[in-house]
Amino acid sequence: MSTPTMDDAAKVLADPKAYTDEAGLHAALTHLRANAPVSWVEVEDYAPFWAITKHADIMEIERANDIFTNSPRPVLVTRQGDEQQAAVGIKTLIHMDDPQHRDFRAIGANWFRPKAMRALKDRADELAVQFIDKMAAEGPECDFVQQVAVNYPLYMIMTLLGVPESDFASMLRWTQELFGSDDEELQRGTMEESMGALLEMFQYFTELTASRRAEPTDDLASTIANATIDGKPLDDIETVSYYAILAAAGHDTSSASISGGMAALLQHPDQLARLRNDMSLMPLAVEEMIRWTTPVKEFMRTAQRDYDLRGTRIKAGESVLLSYVSGNRDEDVFVDPFSFDVGRDPNKHIAFGYGVHFCLGAALARLEINSFFSALLPRLEWAELAGEPAHMATTFVGGLKHLPIRYRLRA
Known part of the structure; x- marks a missing residue:
């Protein structure tokens, strides 16, 4: 077997700022898919890893979850972050492997099944209208x-958990600081200070667990707090980790x-017009928006x-980085992958992962996006950047942290 020399293009995968330049990022990933789809990466401050950039290879590794495990390195962070x-001692679903992963995933699974999503649809539609009304009031x-997209899904996942609205602002701040720790505008400060956001979230959810165990309620938080595995309740780290991944990733x-x-709709006005004229395309458009943005950029696995x-x-012992951003532009899978197509069908994107670690909240994400744009487009007279x-x-x-738009909405 040959061992390729490191391709410098692969270094973008360990550079947070590279993701702020989509054209440059995709140019590098296109090069890797064509010339070095399995490429060794050594970057200062990071433990080395293999970059996997082809759709088929990502799926192959995801299927082989007994060989490629989430533990001990589920995401790419610096050596200090590791x-x-x-x-x-975080123990979220993304840190676990079977059988532990299977048992913990089952705790919240019923809340994200089709029956549960049908029950949530009215709430999703109601909140979508509320935020679009706010857009109309605050326009043009x-x-x-910052004014719409970060809040709508936050309200949805917090409603599911049963968290009071008075705490939503704190939850938004914590999630932005956790996922924005590499962004100078969003980060709290040093790595140690960023970990403070995690600890604050842990403290909040520890208190929530105690409350739900003392007085169980009909919400997801109560399900987690009172769950048992092999007859034993979850410990503090396990319950808090479960809340944290749902609250942060779900938002x-x-x-x-x-x-x-x-x-994407504003940058492709032909596709916006196409969707407005045929709203039956919405389910396909939702999948295309998810493929186009690919919010989860990567996961790591260890052989x-x-x-x-x-x-x-x-x-054995080496890590691989599964680049979902690259896989979702793979020319071998998608016809004209760099075109935004609201009617793309089929659309075999892997933005939710694949296999046993397929995103637990995928149905909720689809519901939210569908409800929002189904409410927005009939009222959108025009819009532009x-x-x-x-x-x-x-x-x-x-993804985006700022999107300044100008628009007019019907009442």
Whole structure:
């Protein structure tokens, strides 16, 4: 088996600022798919890893979850970040492997099944109208990300958890600081200070657990607080980790898809007109918005034994980075992948992952995006960009952090 030399283009995957320049990022990833789809990456401050950029290879590794495990390195962070996460002892679903992952996933699974989503649809539609009414009142200009997109999915996931509205602002701040730790505008400060946001969230959810155990209620928080595995209740780290991943990932991913979807429609007015004229395309348009934005940029896996991929030997103990951003532009899978097509069908995107770790909240994300744009487009008389969109610096979860728009809405 041959071992390729490092391709410098792969360094973008460990550069948070690279994700603020979509043209440059995609140019590098296109090069990698064509010339070095399995590429060794060594970057200062990071433990080395293999960059996996082809759709088929990402799916192959996702399927082999007994060989490529989430533990001990589920996401790309610096060596210091690896050490700090290990010290805190986080145990979210993305840190787990089967059978533990299967058991913990089952705790919240019923809340995200089709029956539960049908029950949530009225709430999703109601909130969509409320935020579009706010857009109308605050118009004719707004920062669509900060005034709309970050709040709508936050209200949805907090409603599901049963968190009081008075705490929504704190939750938004914590999630933005956690996922924005690589962005100079959003970060709290040093790595240690950023970990403070995590600890504050942990403290909040520890108190929520105690409250739900003392007085159970009909919400997801109560389900988590009172869950048992093998007859034993979850410990503090396990319950808090469960809340944290749902609150943070369940908010930021949908926010990125909605804001990125809005930007894509404004940047492709032909597709906006097409969708407005045929709203039956909405389910396909939602999938295309998710593919186009790919809010979760990557996950890491660690090989438990030697594995051969495209003639390259990945050795036991080595990490691989699954670049979903690259996989969702793979020319071998998508016809004209750099075209935004609201009627794209089929659309085999992997923005929600694949296999046993497929995103638990995928149905909720689809519901939110569908409800929002189904409410917005019939009222949207016209809209245009009012400035340059700005992307968050990140290597994990994120999208636009600012989207200035100018618009007119029907009452």
